[in-house]
Amino acid sequence: SVAVRRLDYAPPAFLIDEVQLEFDLAPTKTTVTNTMRIRRAPGAAGAAARDLVLHGDDLDLVSIAIDGRPWTAYTANDDGLTVSALPSDAFTLKLVNTNRPAANTSLSGLYVSNRNFFTQCEAEGFRRITYFLDRPDVMTTYTVTLRAARDDYPVLLANGNLVETGELPDGRHFAKWHDPFVKPSYLFALVAGKLAAREKRIRIRSGEEKLLQVWVEPHDLPKTEYAMDSLVHSIEWDEERFGLPLDLERFMIVAVSDFNMGAMENKGLNIFNTKYVLADAQTATDFDFAGIEAVVGHEYFHNWTGNRVTCRDWFQLSLKEGLTVFRDQEFSADMAAKGLSPEAAAAARAARRIDDVRGLRQNQFAEDAGPMAHPVRPDSYVEINNFYTMTVYEKGAEVVRMYQTLFGRDGFRKGMDLYFKRHDGHAVTCDDFRAAMADANGRDLAQFERWYSQAGTPRVAVTTRYDAAARTYDVTLSQGYGPSSAAAKATQTGPLLIPFAIGLVGADGRDLPLKLEGGTRADAPTTLVLELTETEQTFRFVDVAEAPLPSLLRDFSAPVIVHYDYTDAELTFLFAHDRDAFNRWEAGQRLATRALLGLTAAASRGEALTIDPAIVAAFGRVLRDESLAPAFRELALTLPSERYLSEQIDDADPAAVHAARQFLRRALANGLRDDLFAAYDQNRVEGPYAPSAIDSGHRGLKNVALNYLADLDDPSDTAALARAQYDTADNMTDRSAALAALLQIGKPHATAALDDFYRRFEHDALALDKWFAMQAVRRGAPGERVLDDVRALMAHPAFSLKNPNRARSLIFQFCMGNAAQFHAADGSGYAFWADQVLALDAMNPQVASRLARALERWRKFTPGLRDAMRAALERVAAGVQSKDVREVVEKALA
Numbered sequence: 001s002v003a004v005r006r007l008d009y010a011p012p013a014f015l016i017d018e019v020q021l022e023f024d025l026a027p028t029k030t031t032v033t034n035t036m037r038i039r040r041a042p043g044a045a046g047a048a049a050r051d052l053v054l055h056g057d058d059l060d061l062v063s064i065a066i067d068g069r070p071w072t073a074y075t076a077n078d079d080g081l082t083v084s085a086l087p088s089d090a091f092t093l094k095l096v097n098t099n100r101p102a103a104n105t106s107l108s109g110l111y112v113s114n115r116n117f118f119t120q121c122e123a124e125g126f127r128r129i130t131y132f133l134d135r136p137d138v139m140t141t142y143t144v145t146l147r148a149a150r151d152d153y154p155v156l157l158a159n160g161n162l163v164e165t166g167e168l169p170d171g172r173h174f175a176k177w178h179d180p181f182v183k184p185s186y187l188f189a190l191v192a193g194k195l196a197a198r199e200k201r202i203r204i205r206s207g208e209e210k211l212l213q214v215w216v217e218p219h220d221l222p223k224t225e226y227a228m229d230s231l232v233h234s235i236e237w238d239e240e241r242f243g244l245p246l247d248l249e250r251f252m253i254v255a256v257s258d259f260n261m262g263a264m265e266n267k268g269l270n271i272f273n274t275k276y277v278l279a280d281a282q283t284a285t286d287f288d289f290a291g292i293e294a295v296v297g298h299e300y301f302h303n304w305t306g307n308r309v310t311c312r313d314w315f316q317l318s319l320k321e322g323l324t325v326f327r328d329q330e331f332s333a334d335m336a337a338k339g340l341s342p343e344a345a346a347a348a349r350a351a352r353r354i355d356d357v358r359g360l361r362q363n364q365f366a367e368d369a370g371p372m373a374h375p376v377r378p379d380s381y382v383e384i385n386n387f388y389t390m391t392v393y394e395k396g397a398e399v400v401r402m403y404q405t406l407f408g409r410d411g412f413r414k415g416m417d418l419y420f421k422r423h424d425g426h427a428v429t430c431d432d433f434r435a436a437m438a439d440a441n442g443r444d445l446a447q448f449e450r451w452y453s454q455a456g457t458p459r460v461a462v463t464t465r466y467d468a469a470a471r472t473y474d475v476t477l478s479q480g481y482g483p484s485s486a487a488a489k490a491t492q493t494g495p496l497l498i499p500f501a502i503g504l505v506g507a508d509g510r511d512l513p514l515k516l517e518g519g520t521r522a523d524a525p526t527t528l529v530l531e532l533t534e535t536e537q538t539f540r541f542v543d544v545a546e547a548p549l550p551s552l553l554r555d556f557s558a559p560v561i562v563h564y565d566y567t568d569a570e571l572t573f574l575f576a577h578d579r580d581a582f583n584r585w586e587a588g589q590r591l592a593t594r595a596l597l598g599l600t601a602a603a604s605r606g607e608a609l610t611i612d613p614a615i616v617a618a619f620g621r622v623l624r625d626e627s628l629a630p631a632f633r634e635l636a637l638t639l640p641s642e643r644y645l646s647e648q649i650d651d652a653d654p655a656a657v658h659a660a661r662q663f664l665r666r667a668l669a670n671g672l673r674d675d676l677f678a679a680y681d682q683n684r685v686e687g688p689y690a691p692s693a694i695d696s697g698h699r700g701l702k703n704v705a706l707n708y709l710a711d712l713d714d715p716s717d718t719a720a721l722a723r724a725q726y727d728t729a730d731n732m733t734d735r736s737a738a739l740a741a742l743l744q745i746g747k748p749h750a751t752a753a754l755d756d757f758y759r760r761f762e763h764d765a766l767a768l769d770k771w772f773a774m775q776a777v778r779r780g781a782p783g784e785r786v787l788d789d790v791r792a793l794m795a796h797p798a799f800s801l802k803n804p805n806r807a808r809s810l811i812f813q814f815c816m817g818n819a820a821q822f823h824a825a826d827g828s829g830y831a832f833w834a835d836q837v838l839a840l841d842a843m844n845p846q847v848a849s850r851l852a853r854a855l856e857r858w859r860k861f862t863p864g865l866r867d868a869m870r871a872a873l874e875r876v877a878a879g880v881q882s883k884d885v886r887e888v889v890e891k892a893l894a
């Protein structure tokens with residue numbers, strides 16, 4: 001497969017000044033009439049500027065004309081269309097082509113879902129609709145006319161503003177849309193079908209009125225309220241926090257049940273996976289509601305960070321994705337904190353931050369340590385769809401967050417303002433963003449570039465020294481990388497600028513005032529951001545009255561791994577006292593991780609497992625501490641995942657990790673039984689369901705308690721409690737948590753509830769996804785093979801591999817969310833994985849390639865598992881068709 005390289009970027013030789021697209025929509029064959037005003041780019045010369053080379057994929061060309069004359073000097077092949085003997089530097093090219101939406105199972109380009117038409121063009125789907133310069137630095141204005149049978153497709157939507165509608169012969173009708181903003185082709189969208197909209201008119205700060213619509217299948221209309229509210233909040237937030245208004249007359253969201261990812265930010269016509277639009281108390285959990293708010297925000301915020309200013313090339317993807325994830329994280333945190341007291345607001349923000357960092361550390365750190373490791377701004381790719389990664393998105397967001405940590409909210413805002421002033425309407429690079437931040441804040445950020453170019457997770461080792469006589473405290477930070485692949489190592493060229501937030505905790509648990517030697521600050525804050533720029537640097541704090549305990553990397557101020565030799569007693573102290581909520585949680589995680597790694601080693605050696613009662617006591621104190629927000633206590637009680645733990649170990653044995661984690665869970669359940677029952681009772685939420693941060697915090701703590709209680713040596717009381725919760729629940733959060741607890745006690749306890757769940761939600765696709773998922777992640781009794789259930793569920797009439805949500809709910813959940821069962825010693829999980837990757841590869845390479853990544857860390861495991869994994873990878877490599885999956889398995893095997 002051919003790799004595309006960042007340094008090979010060349011500006012386009014041709015530009016498109018305007019495009020008119022006409023669609024005659026029909027499922028088996030849609031005809032596109034594509035009229036483009038094209039000109040040679042100023043200064044373009046040489047071979048690249050001679051012929052016009054347009055992208056095209058799986059298209060049939062019908063006709064071609066230039067300036068009204070049929071054109072014969074062209075060649076069409078699998079990659080597109082080359083037009084030669086061009087008459088002049090500027091001309092009008094009119095193409096007619098067809099494509100086949102109903103046969104399009106890749107869900108990229110124009111496709112049919114539930115008899116309606118949808119498009120997905122990012123990254124390179126537009127070329128599956130018509131021939132074009134399908135690259136993000138070719139921006140133009142679009143006028144789009146849709147024609148279709150009125151009875152089957154009463155609603156016809158495209159980007160921008162609706163300019164005309166009308167009737168046509170033979171029961172057909174049309175709609176004409178014009179988008180006044182220039183955009184790249186990846187932001188094009190159309191939708192046609194039987195849909196209904198929830199509408200709302202709002203007035204933005206300028207006084208202009210805007211029309212907001214959320215389009216869904218008519219029976220789903222009642223489930224769109226939260227998505228609409230989230231959209232309104234997003235619009236308000238972007239004006240308030242960044243001064244960025246909605247720029248179109250109308251803004252539309254459309255939900256589709258067959259979708260490869262979460263959602264897509266097409267200009268003025270966002271297309272969403274139903275999962276991130278449809279919700280009501282009965283069918284969606286607190287987690288689902290939070291996901292809707294975050295994704296609606298994310299796509300809306302792209303209107304400025306992605307659409308108004310877009311990426312020059314796909315290597316710059318994090319320019320829009322990292323920045324927009326950062327923005328959606330801030331939005332969610334602000335929404336969670338809204339209307340709360342300062343203390344409660346801080347706790348709510350901390351809970352969001354912990355959640356975000358937990359995801360980053362579990363998934364992105366693993367990616368950065370594996371064969372797919374790449375910098376936030378990758379240097380090469382075979383298939384760009386494989387680079388919509390945790391690194392580009394989540395590490396990219398951390399990189400953006402560091403500007404805010406360095407310059408404060410106001411400095412960050414100045415940088416954003418300058419970025420838009422300089423680049424509105426253009427396709428730019430990560431360097432342009434960094435330059436705007438640097439210039440707006442009068443800082444040289446040359447070194448900061450390494451955050452974009454170096455792969456791997458940096459490590460910061462910390463040593464400290466207190467001099468009681470001099471009242472000084474020295475903190476020495478040294479940075480480097482852990483073991484990295486050769487490719488990642490090649491990118492690691494020098495030290496990073498790491499904003500390292502620190503606090504010093506006194507013996508009474510309070511923060512000490514901080515004064516740096518030579519510092520210029522008049523105040524003595526309790527948290528300081530040190531700027532680590534060298535490989536090793538010592539920071540001296542002065543006037544330190546007592547030997548402190550360092551609270552390191554507060555609020556996770558940089559995406560790094562910190563090494564410091566805390567004792568268990570010190571971690572227990574920080575877990576009880578650290579004023580930085582993130583680090584208080586972090587102390588508990590370190591304590592648990594250390595214990596779990598010890599238990600795992602003991603389990604591997606076949607030794608009896610024991611746990612220090614002080615650890616159980618430390619968790620008990622946090623569980624009982626009612627001054628702490630329930631959401632925080634829920635997070636504090638959640639042990640590091642098996643996946644995260646396996647990442648910390650060479651030759652990992654998932655069975656031993658599972659045994660260790662289960663042992664600690666049981667120890668906590670039995671040791672804190674009464675406290676857990678008390679927490680369960682105290683956190684029942686009265687009154688009608690609301691997915692607010694406060695209520696969901698209570699439900700979260702109550703249900704985490706229930707989940708522990710399912711692991712009691714004698715879970716009979718828990719079974720009764722869970723059954724009662726299942727039967728009386730007025731919301732999905734409680735109902736699904738109860739079912740999960742019953743499954744955990746044992747499948748026989750859950751059979752009746754499982755059957756009931758199916759009957760209740762048989763006709764609700766998203767709720768039914770949960771039914772599949774809960775069975776896929778179930779732990780199983782000793783010796784039981786959950787895979788047998790998974791296989792049986794694949795034969796269920798409601799299962800379809802073609803629907804990505806359903807495939808994810810069963811197959812992905814088993815392969816990526818049930819480590820102990822997936823890594824069964826007989827290799828059955830891997831054989832199953834290979835079968836499913838190959839089956840998916842033939843219909844939907846993007847989804848297949850995501851599943852393919854489940855084995856990329858195969859080298860980390862015990863030799864027996866490693867061999868079985870390699871065999872499965874080799875089988876996939878031998879049978880794969882798509883470059884998507886090929887890139888993943890070849891990199892894994894290399």
Ligand code: HT7
Nearest residue numbers: 120122123260261263264265388
């Ligand atoms: N910008 C979008 C990324 C995307 C995508 C979405 C749906 C289907 C395929 C896709 N490929 C890339 C989503 C986002 O980050 O907002």
Ligand code: ZN
Nearest residue numbers: 298302321324
């Ligand atoms: Zn995005």
